[in-house]
Amino acid sequence: MNRCLTVMLKNKALLKGVSALLALTLPQVVLADITIGGNVYGGGNRGDMEGNTSVTVNSGIIKGSVFGGARMANVNSDRTVITNGYASNVKINGGTINDVYGGNDITGNVYGGAWVAINSSINGSVYGGGNGSYTYTDNAALKDDKTWGDFYYNPEELSSLAASDKLRSIDALNRFRPNMGDVLVTLSGTASKHTHILGSVYCGGNSATLRNIDGAKTIDDVLVPPKSHLDIGSYVYANNVFLGSNGENMVIGDTLSRYGGNVTVSGSSVDYSSLDLTDPDVFAEYMKGVQVDIYPEVTFPDSYVDYSSYIGSLFCGGNIGSMYYDGHIAIDFDDKVIIYEKLVGGSNNAYVAPEPGRNAVFNGGILGSNDSEGNKLTLNI
Numbered sequence: 026m027n028r029c030l031t032v033m034l035k036n037k038a039l040l041k042g043v044s045a046l047l048a049l050t051l052p053q054v055v056l057a058d059i060t061i062g063g064n065v066y067g068g069g070n071r072g073d074m075e076g077n078t079s080v081t082v083n084s085g086i087i088k089g090s091v092f093g094g095a096r097m098a099n100v101n102s103d104r105t106v107i108t109n110g111y112a113s114n115v116k117i118n119g120g121t122i123n124d125v126y127g128g129n130d131i132t133g134n135v136y137g138g139a140w141v142a143i144n145s146s147i148n149g150s151v152y153g154g155g156n157g158s159y160t161y162t163d164n165a166a167l168k169d170d171k172t173w174g175d176f177y178y179n180p181e182e183l184s185s186l187a188a189s190d191k192l193r194s195i196d197a198l199n200r201f202r203p204n205m206g207d208v209l210v211t212l213s214g215t216a217s218k219h220t221h222i223l224g225s226v227y228c229g230g231n232s233a234t235l236r237n238i239d240g241a242k243t244i245d246d247v248l249v250p251p252k253s254h255l256d257i258g259s260y261v262y263a264n265n266v267f268l269g270s271n272g273e274n275m276v277i278g279d280t281l282s283r284y285g286g287n288v289t290v291s292g293s294s295v296d297y298s299s300l301d302l303t304d305p306d307v308f309a310e311y312m313k314g315v316q317v318d319i320y321p322e323v324t325f326p327d328s329y330v331d332y333s334s335y336i337g338s339l340f341c342g343g344n345i346g347s348m349y350y351d352g353h354i355a356i357d358f359d360d361k362v363i364i365y366e367k368l369v370g371g372s373n374n375a376y377v378a379p380e381p382g383r384n385a386v387f388n389g390g391i392l393g394s395n396d397s398e399g400n401k402l403t404l405n406i
Contacts, residue, residue: 059085068095073102079114086121094129101136112137122147128155129203138207146221154230155203158274195310206238207251213258222263228253229270261334269343272315308385315346325360342372347389353396355403
């Protein structure tokens with residue numbers, strides 16, 4: 026595989042749907058003055074990719090989403106050790122952009138982490154991780170179905186738990202969801218060109234996991250643990266910023282009802298899933314699909330201009346779900362940023378109310394053992 030191949034598309038080209046997917050599954054993609062009717066992927070479609078990916082958008086219109094990763098595949102699948110960098114790289118310098126993801130769509134790991142650099146305004150949300158905002162099925166009768174087949178996972182292949190274990194399927198699902206083990210999201214504007222994020226910013230994914238799969242990495246000869254890292258530059262405006270993932274679609278009524286419901290295949294009604302989310306143990310594992318399992322960090326570049334960036338609310342966890350780590354961490358805010366609503370050390374909402382026949386109750390929070398003095402989290406402002 027050619028790891029240095031670069032594709033530049035410009036001059037008012039128009040790509041739609043699958044054609045955009047096929048044309049843009051190359052290691053380095055630079056887009057300028059182009060209209061794309063579907064998604065852009067740095068990786069492939071169902072085919073694992075060795076090496077790194079890079080997607081840069083300088084101008085044009087992307088009507089779908091931009092993914093640094095792949096669709097239903099792994100990036101850096103040979104698990105090459107990356108020093109002073111990341112496996113998936115996305116840079117937005119201009120254009121009309123909706124959602125941006127550093128990770129994969131539907132399933133797959135990015136081995137070696139992702140860097141998402143937002144240097145221009147976007148209309149949607151920013152995700153350092155992948156997009157798992159789907160309702161998945163473990164029913165083999167649906168694996169070839171045109172509507173549901175992409176969301177089929179095989180518990181026997183993905184989980185080492187016994188077939189009789191009630192947690193086997195949900196364990197497999199959490200392994201199937203897109204995962205990011207290390208992520209850096211940088212936001213930056215200039216005095217003459219402010220960067221506005223009209224959606225939200227998540228260092229994690231959309232109904233996807235932040236779970237350590239790579240171990241520590243070497244940066245400038247220093248061993249650094251994987252992080253959910255946000256770097257806030259100057260002249261940035263964002264309503265809500267999360268160092269974790271967005272699990273909102275995992276707990277809405279339509280999603281939860283689908284897992285306990287039926288669908289019609291070839292004229293016959295079949296169970297959509299074997300998951301029983303009314304079981305508290307199963308539902309607790311289900312919520313791990315959006316849990317933050319790596320350390321959060323906030324930094325500012327040396328060039329940061331005091332009080333030039335505005336954030337509505339900043340959450341050190343995710344939108345829905347828990348944070349999990351052992352010991353004590355400190356999150357430092359070393360420069361002067363304006364947070365005009367609230368700063369939260371954990372997630373926005375770690376509680377899910379029970380619904381009879383649909384789901385059990387979930388009480389999350391900042392989980393894991395405290396340090397020897399009983400401390401868990403310090404915000405240094």
